[in-house]
Amino acid sequence: ILGGYEAKPHLRPYMASLQLDGQHVCGGFLIAEQWVLSAAHCTEGTNDKLFQVLLGAHSLTEPEPHKRLYRVRAQIPHPGSNIHNNRDDLLLLQLEEKAELNAHVKVLPFQREDRDVEADTVCEAAGWGTVTHSGRRPDKLQQVERPVISRDLCNHRTRHDHTITEKMMCTDSRKKDTCKGDSGGPLVCNGVAEGVVTAGSRVCGNYKKPAIYTRIAPYAAWIDGVMASAAG
Numbered sequence: 586i587l588g589g590y591e592a593k594p595h596l597r598p599y600m601a602s603l604q605l606d607g608q609h610v611c612g613g614f615l616i617a618e619q620w621v622l623s624a625a626h627c628t629e630g631t632n633d634k635l636f637q638v639l640l641g642a643h644s645l646t647e648p649e650p651h652k653r654l655y656r657v658r659a660q661i662p663h664p665g666s667n668i669h670n671n672r673d674d675l676l677l678l679q680l681e682e683k684a685e686l687n688a689h690v691k692v693l694p695f696q697r698e699d700r701d702v703e704a705d706t707v708c709e710a711a712g713w714g715t716v717t718h719s720g721r722r723p724d725k726l727q728q729v730e731r732p733v734i735s736r737d738l739c740n741h742r743t744r745h746d747h748t749i750t751e752k753m754m755c756t757d758s759r760k761k762d763t764c765k766g767d768s769g770g771p772l773v774c775n776g777v778a779e780g781v782v783t784a785g786s787r788v789c790g791n792y793k794k795p796a797i798y799t800r801i802a803p804y805a806a807w808i809d810g811v812m813a814s815a816a817g
């Protein structure tokens with residue numbers, strides 16, 4: 586997160602850190618007791634190794650009550666996701682067991698009504714992604730408020746030049762922005778997860794390249810279907 590600030594500890598108890606060999610790679614969030622939603626592009630270069638999922642954390646390194654690392658039983662990228670574009674950039678992770686829910690570990694509801702969030706709505710992004718252009722990584726969860734911008738503005742030829750589909754949304758990226766390692770985290774508007782951070786043009790804090798999110802509502806049926814089929 587560029588231009589943000591340290592989150593109040595455990596006020597975002599749905600936040601997950603997707604880790605490989607103890608290293609934070611991407612964000613994610615708890616959508617059900619045994620399921621985390623993230624971004625498919627986070628699996629790039631992992632050679633299909635399974636993530637571990639850290640829940641209940643504020644600091645990535647310090648011991649904290651309710652902080653717990655979960656093994657993953659299955660990682661299911663959306664069938665339409667690929668490395669060439671940001672389309673269908675969603676990843677479902679089934680934990681080895683149901684997460685123990687408590688004050689520090691909670692499910693975040695996601696939007697099921699497929700209607701665009703109004704431009705200028707101020708939403709929140711959080712994550713352990715880089716906090717400087719030089720790539721400094723924070724130990725503690727960061728957050729930032731960002732206004733939604735219209736798809737028309739985001740699709741302007743000087744911005745993302747007509748690559749933003751109706752299954753994506755954008756926020757202003759002037760100075761304050763999501764960045765590397767924030768992918769997979771939720772864009773929360775009025776307490777509901779409306780989007781999932783995607784890497785987009787992989788630049789941060791440049792107003793010419795607004796932040797891009799995969800809208801969740803268009804994928805509600807896919808998410809429900811995967812969770813139902815793997816249940817039991």
Ligand SMILES: CC(C)CC(=O)Nc1cccc(-c2cccc(CN)c2)c1
Pocket residue numbers: 610611626627628629630758762763764765766767768782783784785786787788789790795796797
């Ligand atoms: C395996 C993955 C971690 C590779 C990757 O995502 N790289 C990467 C590099 C630079 C910026 C970003 C990035 C992420 C989220 C939002 C934004 C822009 N708002 C940029 C992402």
